[in-house]
Each structure stands twice: as structure tokens, then as C-alpha cells.
Amino acid sequence: AQSVAQPEDQVNVAEGNPLTVKCTYSVSGNPYLFWYVQYPNRGLQFLLKYITGDNLVKGSYGFEAEFNKSQTSFHLKKPSALVSDSALYFCAVRDISRDDKIIFGKGTRLHILP
Amino acid sequence: KAGVTQTPRYLIKTRGQQVTLSCSPISGHRSVSWYQQTPGQGLQFLFEYFSETQRNKGNFPGRFSGRQFSNSRSEMNVSTLELGDSALYLCASSSAPGALNEKLFFGSGTQLSVL
Numbered sequence: 505a506q507s508v509a510q511p512e513d514q515v516n517v518a519e520g521n522p523l524t525v526k527c528t529y530s531v532s533g534n535p536y537l538f539w540y541v542q543y544p545n546r547g548l549q550f551l552l553k554y555i556t557g558d559n560l561v562k563g564s565y566g567f568e569a570e571f572n573k574s575q576t577s578f579h580l581k582k583p584s585a586l587v588s589d590s591a592l593y594f595c596a597v598r599d600i601s602r603d604d605k606i607i608f609g610k611g612t613r614l615h616i617l618p
Numbered sequence: 619k620a621g622v623t624q625t626p627r628y629l630i631k632t633r634g635q636q637v638t639l640s641c642s643p644i645s646g647h648r649s650v651s652w653y654q655q656t657p658g659q660g661l662q663f664l665f666e667y668f669s670e671t672q673r674n675k676g677n678f679p680g681r682f683s684g685r686q687f688s689n690s691r692s693e694m695n696v697s698t699l700e701l702g703d704s705a706l707y708l709c710a711s712s713s714a715p716g717a718l719n720e721k722l723f724f725g726s727g728t729q730l731s732v733l
Contacts, residue, residue, distance in 0.1 A: 536720065547621075548708065548724040555718060594661060600716055605674035606651065610660030 506531040506599045510609035517585045518617050525580040525593050525612045533601020537578040539569055542592040554578060565589070585616045620645065622711050622725035630731045636697040639728045643690050643711030650692040651722070652684060655706040667692055668715055704732045
């Protein structure tokens with residue numbers, strides 16, 4: 505069965521510093537990997553997606569994610585954090601080989617400190 | 619283009635009652651999925667529908683059911699409500715499951731409180 509784990513409930517980063525939000529996954533086949541963000545009092549929004557090809561995926565708001573097949577990870581990164589990046593971030597996976605559902609991690613709350 | 623619309627926005631029910639939640643996807647989207655969001659468990663998958671057919675189902679009891687209509691609108695029903703069913707229920711739509719350009723668009727959710 506497929507699964508996704510976000511090992512950190514909360515991440516604190518000073519404004520201007522690089523940030524990383526971690527995600528690991530487990531699938532039997534080939535994964536589609538996603539990051540979504542939930543800003544306070546706003547709905548979940550798509551950030552980026554990995555299908556195949558280049559391991560570094562660029563998304564909205566300056567975010568990027570690195571796919572690492574050997575470590576089964578898909579960490580979200582940004583070179584310089586903004587206070588406005590403070591939000592709840594969800595990693596998600598769909599096992600495309602098994603035509604399975606999209607499942608989400610438990611989320612990581614990112615706090616950017618001014 | 620209108621986004622995903624979920625109604626009602628808030629619901630308060632008592633234990634043992636049943637509830638029906640509605641979701642209207644983005645025009646042209648034929649795939650609808652439902653999730654339960656709670657602070658401790660994050661987003662848990664409930665159902666996925668495509669062209670009126672349930673493609674996948676999560677690990678929830680049979681009290682949770684859903685359906686999709688020919689216009690792609692979807693409803694979710696929870697019978698015999700329990701306190702633990704209190705949560706934010708989110709609906710998401712996409713053009714087609716597993717498509718290369720697949721991207722979920724979420725509604726604002728229905729906040730269900732069971733007393």
C-alpha cells in the first residue's frame with residue numbers, strides 16, 4: 505500500500521534563510537508526487553508536481569522540490585523564506601502504476617520568523 | 619471560471635443524525651475526491667469518483683458513502699453520526715485522475731460539528 509510521511513509537525517525558519525520541508529513516500533510502482541499549501545483561512549492550493557524526468561521541480565511562489573528515488577524522498581525547498589510563506593504544507597502521492605488514489609501526509613506547519 | 623463549491627459551509631448535528639454534504643466541481647472537471655481534515659490526522663482520503671463511478675475508497679466505515687451525478691456534482695453522506703466525525707470535509711476536483719496535468723482544486727470545505 506502507498507503511504508507518505510512528513511516527519512516534522514512544525515518547522516521554524518528565520519526570514520531570508522533557506523527552508524526545507526521533508527517528505528518521504530512509499531509506493532509499489534511509479535509515483536506522482538505533489539505539494540499543496542494551506543494558508544490561514546484559505547483553501548488548499550497546488551504548489552508543484554513531479555511526474556518524471558528532471559529531479560528538480562519548480563513550482564509556485566519560488567518553491568521547488570527535489571525528487572530522490574533512492575531515498576524515496578520529495579523535499580520541498582525555497583532559497584529565501586518570506587514571512588508570507590507561513591502556512592500548512594502537505595505532501596501527497598499517487599501510485600500511477602496501480603491507478604491508486606492520491607493520499608496526503610499529515611502536514612507540516614511552517615513558521616517564518618521575522 | 620468558478621472554483622469548487624461546497625455546501626453548506628458549516629453544519630452542527632447531534633450524535634445519531636445523518637448529514638449530506640454537496641460539492642460542485644469546476645466546470646469541465648469530471649473527477650471529484652473527498653477528504654476528511656482533522657488537526658491530528660491531516661488529510662485522510664474518503665472517496666474518488668470519475669464519470670459517476672467510484673474509483674477508490676479510503677479506510678472509513680460504511681457509514682460514509684458518496685455518489686457522483688451525471689453533471690459531475692458529488693454528494694457525501696454520513697449516517698449515524700459520531701463525535702469523532704467532527705472535522706473539515708474537503709472536496710477536490712480535477713480533469714481526470716492520473717492525467718499528466720492532474721492537479722487537484724479544493725473547495726473551502728464543510729466544517730461539521732457533531733454534538
